[in-house]
Amino acid sequence: MMIKKKLILVLFFLNFYHFAFSNEKIDESKIHKNLRCLVCQGQSVADSNSDFALTLKIVVKDLINKGKSEDEIYEFLSDKYGDWILYKPKLNLGNSLLWILPYLVLLIGGLIILYLIRKNDKKI
């Protein structure tokens, strides 16, 4: 049984072999997908062909070549265009509820279920 388990564990980690050793490269299209095309209706820069989107793609490429990190690029763009441009809101005081509340619901729900089960176990 132990050997079997170890084998499974080894296999499990083998899955992430590629992942672990892949070099850290900035994914340009991932950045594009996180940027709203400000002149379009609900479209990301990645999906849009507008002049704005094309310009922004060039800007992003430029910033990457300058050695900026993903977060620095977002910082730069949101300073320039406002937070409206980022599809993934920054984790700051104003957005804290947005990021925390879903997990709070998850936590409270879990506690309620745990409470119901414990009540049962005590009875037995």
Next chain:
Amino acid sequence: MLSNVGNFLLCLNIFLSSLIIHYSFKFLKSSSAVIFRNVYQITVIQSTLVLICFFTLVSAFLISDFSLITVYQNSHTLKPIFYKISGTWGNHEGSLLLWVIVLTIFSFLFLISSKNHPKNYRIYTLIIQNFLILGFLLFIFFNSNPFSIVIPTPSEGLGLNPILQDPALAIHPPLLYVGFVGSSIYFSAALASMITDYSDKSFAQSIKSWVLISWIFQTLGILVGSIWAYYELGWGGFWFWDPVENASLLPWFAMTALLHSLLVLEKRNTLYFWTIVLCLLTFTLSVTGTFLVRSGILNSVHTFANDPSRGIFILIFLSLMIIGSICLLFNKYKPTKDNFNSNSKETFILINNWFMMFYLATVLLGTLYPIFTDALSENKISVGPPFYNSVIIPVVIIFLFFMAFGPQARWIKSKFSNYRISLLIITGAILINFIISFFFKSYSLISNLIMISSVFLIISSFLDIFKKSNYNFSRIISHLSFGFLIFFIGLNHNFSIEKDFNLKLGQTKKIENYNFILEDLKLDQKSNYKSVIGELYIKNLVTDEKKILKPEIRIYNNPSTLTYEASIKTSFFRDYYITMSNIDRSEYYNIKYQEKPFMIWIWISVVTLSLGGCLSLFRNAKNN
């Protein structure tokens, strides 16, 4: 003429709904059979008249009666007949009429199919449902009247928004409305059950079919909407976490939770109040969704018609509904002695509800948060796909495991006996994921875990087919489909290919293993649009495979709009997807080429998911 007929029918319907409410209350006092027959007959007349009212509007669209402002604004004589008809519900006023139809027909069908249940419970359901009908009829009549006339009568209409002139979008609203509005009947029934203290398992049986029906339609409605977004928007994606899409997803989460908790109420006679909350929540979310979409406070790709005054009405209606339900709930709530064994079906169903509430909270928050920050701090933020993906996807991994384990458990109490089998299945899932990522392409940690958990769910559900005990085919189909859905979405996400380049007529471009040739450009003239059709040859240099795709640029005349039509070749393993757009002041065209693996399997998974619901519906009908 048609305007008068329509207005008359609307008034008559308002009168009939009031009459039903009046007689129903009278019946509650005296409970005579004569009054009950009256109520029943008026309900029949009411349903018939609502249908006639709707067909009056359809015929106005068919004969292009532009004296009606709705027809004038949304139709055109040159439009194909099919889109003249679908134009009826392609606008705010007409779609509200469809909304009332579903309310009325469901009210009637509930009345005739609930004969085995207490009369007072049925009558209260009817009363509440008719208050809803009345509310919406008044809204239609005074604020969004589809039969309002325009003077002088215009000779030609303004036409329907071209991206709505599409077969998928013609059937999308009716499907979604049956789902959305269908949930009204168990909203009414839930309130009625609290009023009449009809709170045992037979209440669960009385609404089960309705929950299933609305769930099936909601699922299919969402599917058709996302197929439409896939080929019409031309971005190659099928789900954008757009506020309007979210509005259709929110009631779906609540329905799915309800579908499961109803089983506990039916089999174990507990979780009554939680089930009631879910019933109320589902319809409330449906109306909220309508409010968000119609009032136009959401920024969305799908916002076609909106007007603030409508928003205020729906908001008042919604507030009354919520306040009323909450008051009644607090009034009737008694703490119950729910307790569950940690390894029982009840507990796993609660776990399903737990996750559904998490998804619901996340999507609701993500949809509403930008509105609040905008109003409170004037700081406009966007909440888009990267937010939802990063919050929801890690949780889905755990959810899929529970979804595989849950059905193995029995009611009340069971033992962990399949420990060894589970270990074997997880080994298999890991192995399959390893093979995929090793031989094809490696992907991120989260993707690995998603693949492993979805394969785990698929194998577990598949093995359930061969188990004699605890056999429930509709459940197996739905869980299996959901596993496949996530699995194919995972593959689709990780193995999509996208190329973006510019071409001019006759030019060849070589990208990696492909040769792209823009062979020809053709002009085409249809009754409602002109188009430029590109003929693109794609040659795979490795396999020597050749394909021709024909993306279009369409110029619609009424109203004049430019749209880009994707050309899609669907095959067993992947979709080839091309859009072409013109570049200003240049002879070049921008070409976006995408390969989307297993697209068709994503659609099929959703269809079989809802098929599970259908099977359950048939079994439920047979048992009763």
